[in-house]
Amino acid sequence: MMLFRGRNPDVTVWKRFRSGVDGFTFTHEGEHWEAYVGANAERVVDLFHTLSEQLPPAIDLVITDLRSQTTWKGESVALPDVRDAVARLKVPLATYGGVEVALYTADDQITLTPQLELYIFARSDRWLYLLQGKGLEEKASLADRSWGSQAWDRAPAPTLSAAVSAAAERLSLTQT
Numbered sequence: 001m002m003l004f005r006g007r008n009p010d011v012t013v014w015k016r017f018r019s020g021v022d023g024f025t026f027t028h029e030g031e032h033w034e035a036y037v038g039a040n041a042e043r044v045v046d047l048f049h050t051l052s053e054q055l056p057p058a059i060d061l062v063i064t065d066l067r068s069q070t071t072w073k074g075e076s077v078a079l080p081d082v083r084d085a086v087a088r089l090k091v092p093l094a095t096y097g098g099v100e101v102a103l104y105t106a107d108d109q110i111t112l113t114p115q116l117e118l119y120i121f122a123r124s125d126r127w128l129y130l131l132q133g134k135g136l137e138e139k140a141s142l143a144d145r146s147w148g149s150q151a152w153d154r155a156p157a158p159t160l161s162a163a164v165s166a167a168a169e170r171l172s173l174t175q176t
Contacts, residue, residue: 023139026128035127037118038142041094047134048112049086051120052103054130055079055110063173064100065164066114067157072173085167089160096157099164 022039037047058076065071082103093099094116102111109121120127132138168175 022135023137023142024131025140025142026125026131026138028125031123033120033122033125033127035118035120035122035131036142037120037131037136038139039118039136041097041116042090044116044118045090045094045112047136048101048110048118049083049090050134051110051127051130052079052083052086054126055103055108056105059103059105061104061171061173062100062102063164063168064114065161066098066100067154068161068165070165071176072168072171073176074171074173077171077173081171085171089163089167092157092160092163096160098154098157099160 022037022043024035024037026033026035028034037044039047057079059079059082060075061073061077061082063072086101089099089101093101093112097116098114100112100114102109104110107123108127109119111119111121113119120131128138
């Protein structure tokens with residue numbers, strides 16, 4: 001029986017499990033607020049999707065697939081279409097990592113990093129209350145994941161790359 005389906009378990013364990021309560025840090029610097037969310041991969045990707053509903057009806061976005069070194073951009077893209085694309089990508093994103101997705105407006109930015117971390121940058125503190133409403137606990141700091149063997153598993157992930165490319169095409173994004 002193959003538990004990890006040919007993938008190195010040492011590389012994927014840090015993506016799947018995290019000890020303690022899911023939490024976030026929330027800092028204020030100048031005119032900007034920054035939230036960093038710490039949770040397991042599936043929870044982070046799910047929060048990225050769920051929190052995106054708080055954005056306006058049209059947003060800008062950038063998707064970068066680090067495996068294929070491809071970046072797509074779109075301006076004033078309909079939020080429901082973006083949320084549908086992210087919903088379709090949830091499983092491959094949480095499984096493989098290596099893709100950065102940034103959704104932004106003039107006031108807010110929600111970014112899912114290639115390391116499956118969630119950052120929120122904003123001009124107001126409204127995200128503090130939204131994160132608390134999702135059952136996350138505010139903390140002074142979160143455990144550093146620098147002990148992991150790599151920032152993300154760099155093994156080829158054709159399923160993810162194909163899904164990201166298809167999503168970019170459905171959203172009519174421009175490849176840069």
